[in-house]
Amino acid sequence: MNNATTADRRIAVVGAGIAGMAAALELHEAGYRVDLVEQLPVLGGRFGLDRLGGRPVMTGGKNLGRKYSALRGFLDRLGTPRYEPFGINTSRVVDGKLLTLDSTQTAWDKVSRLRRLGSVRDLLKLARLGLLVRRAEANRFLGAPAFAQVAAASDDRPLSEHFGSDIVRKMFRPMTVRMNGAEPDEVYLGTFGTNLSMIMDTYDQLTDGITPAVTALAERVSVRTSSRVERLITDGGRVTGLAISTDGGPVADCHYDAVVLATPAYATAELVKADLPELSETLQEVRYFPAAVVLVHYERPVFGTRVRAIVLDDGPCSNAGVYGINDLDIVRYTFSGRQARPVPTADVLAEWVDDAERRLFGLLGHERIGRKDTVTRIWDAAYCAYVPHHGAFLDRVRGQVTGVEGLELAGDYLRGAPLEACCRSGIEAAQRIRTA
Numbered sequence: 402m403n404n405a406t407t408a409d410r411r412i413a414v415v416g417a418g419i420a421g422m423a424a425a426l427e428l429h430e431a432g433y434r435v436d437l438v439e440q441l442p443v444l445g446g447r448f449g450l451d452r453l454g455g456r457p458v459m460t461g462g463k464n465l466g467r468k469y470s471a472l473r474g475f476l477d478r479l480g481t482p483r484y485e486p487f488g489i490n491t492s493r494v495v496d497g498k499l500l501t502l503d504s505t506q507t508a509w510d511k512v513s514r515l516r517r518l519g520s521v522r523d524l525l526k527l528a529r530l531g532l533l534v535r536r537a538e539a540n541r542f543l544g545a546p547a548f549a550q551v552a553a554a555s556d557d558r559p560l561s562e563h564f565g566s567d568i569v570r571k572m573f574r575p576m577t578v579r580m581n582g583a584e585p586d587e588v589y590l591g592t593f594g595t596n597l598s599m600i601m602d603t604y605d606q607l608t609d610g611i612t613p614a615v616t617a618l619a620e621r622v623s624v625r626t627s628s629r630v631e632r633l634i635t636d637g638g639r640v641t642g643l644a645i646s647t648d649g650g651p652v653a654d655c656h657y658d659a660v661v662l663a664t665p666a667y668a669t670a671e672l673v674k675a676d677l678p679e680l681s682e683t684l685q686e687v688r689y690f691p692a693a694v695v696l697v698h699y700e701r702p703v704f705g706t707r708v709r710a711i712v713l714d715d716g717p718c719s720n721a722g723v724y725g726i727n728d729l730d731i732v733r734y735t736f737s738g739r740q741a742r743p744v745p746t747a748d749v750l751a752e753w754v755d756d757a758e759r760r761l762f763g764l765l766g767h768e769r770i771g772r773k774d775t776v777t778r779i780w781d782a783a784y785c786a787y788v789p790h791h792g793a794f795l796d797r798v799r800g801q802v803t804g805v806e807g808l809e810l811a812g813d814y815l816r817g818a819p820l821e822a823c824c825r826s827g828i829e830a831a832q833r834i835r836t837a
């Protein structure tokens with residue numbers, strides 16, 4: 402595998418989120434000389450590596466499904482990850498009572514709770530889509546032919562127009578706001594398989610966070626942080642390098658034999674604009690929505706083990722939940738969805754947190770609990786919300802990239818927003834380079 406030709410080839414992977422890190426590891430293991438180029442001083446992208454008090458935390462994606470086989474394989478190759486169960490545990494206020502859905506409940510429990518969320522007709526329609534997702538792994542990801550067919554029949558109208566308002570508000574909104582930052586009238590049935598796959602999985606999180614894996618990767622591949630890629634360099638329809646500015650300094654041309662752009666669609670659109678304007682335009686169609694995440698460490702536990710997260714859907718705070726099953730004193734407030742747009746100023750966000758805390762404490766029956774530490778992260782483009790007829794969009798992207806030698810794409814808009822989907826997109830990009 403590690404022959405002279407491969408070892409002589411320099412590949413740049415742009416973007417050190419999970420898509421880029423997975424591509425970089427795959428290429429490194431195949432024997433290529435890899436540079437992982439990241440504009441920020443830290444790796445991890447939307448894992449959102451940060452610190453709360455003295456402890457490392459993640460303000461971005463952190464819940465890993467048991468079905469995240471590619472991502473778990475990536476982590477296994479970098480060390481011995483320790484997982485702790487997180488589960489799906491979410492409660493919402495229905496008729497004045499907290500209704501809890503938990504991944505440990507029996508199927509019958511789940512069904513009887515689901516019956517309170519929507520009409521039988523809607524639940525049957527939903528079950529049909531659920532069966533598609535269960536039947537074939539491919540249907541958990543964007544680009545699956547079965548969901549392209551669903552899109553062809555239904556993506557002229559958004560998801561909200563295919564179901565009754567009860568199920569849309571009570572069940573779908575938390576799913577689409579959580580995964581896409583989008584309201585049900587901003588997403589489509591043709592991409593709904595990715596949302597359904599989320600609720601058909603059980604979640605863990607990494608006991609030690611993602612930092613050990615990121616550190617192990619940085620010991621294997623060459624990493625260039627604080628290095629912003631400005632544009633591709635091409636020659637005769639072939640990518641020959643990148644124009645990179647490091648630490649805000651002048652832009653320098655760097656030669657590479659091939660490049661993986663593992664950046665969100667809007668960032669990739671900028672990078673290819675000068676040389677591939679048609680591809681750039683296509684990529685600009687993909688929508689992203691913002692989110693703010695605030696982690697508050699309290700003086701004592703706020704949640705118990707039975708109720709660990711509450712969907713709050715009548716204000717900017719979409720969800721308030723424990724940071725981890727063993728961190729009942731850390732609450733993660735997520736502000737996303739239409740009511741959390743545009744992204745707030747620091748003062749507005751502080752008000753939102755005060756208000757969400759008041760409501761949360763009211764629902765859980767707490768008086769005041771003091772705050773010890775807080776960490777805040779505002780993501781202008783937190784979540785990818787895809788496009789209608791996403792399968793056809795992907796065909797266009799593929800058509801526009803094929804024929805540009807030395808260019809591969811990875812990222813959340815290709816296979817889906819979940820970490821597993823992004824990881825797969827990175828691995829697939831690396832495999833295409835290997836077989837090119």
Ligand SMILES: Cc1cc2nc3c(=O)[nH]c(=O)nc-3n(C[C@H](O)[C@H](O)[C@H](O)COP(=O)(O)OP(=O)(O)OC[C@H]3O[C@@H](n4cnc5c(N)ncnc54)[C@H](O)[C@@H]3O)c2cc1C
Pocket residue numbers: 415416417418419420421438439440441444445446447448460461462463464465628629630631663664665668672692694780783784785811812813817818819820821823
């Ligand atoms: C708050 C939040 C919670 C989430 N929770 C979960 C969860 O629990 N489970 C789950 O499965 N998913 C979750 N997700 C989704 C998931 O985290 C993201 O979809 C995924 O991390 C995206 O990975 P990526 O590699 O495609 O992009 P990113 O992580 O965004 O990586 C792209 C990288 O490219 C860099 N970059 C961009 N432009 C340039 C440039 N010109 N030059 C150099 N570098 C550049 C960026 O700085 C960034 O580091 C969550 C997302 C958010 C925001």
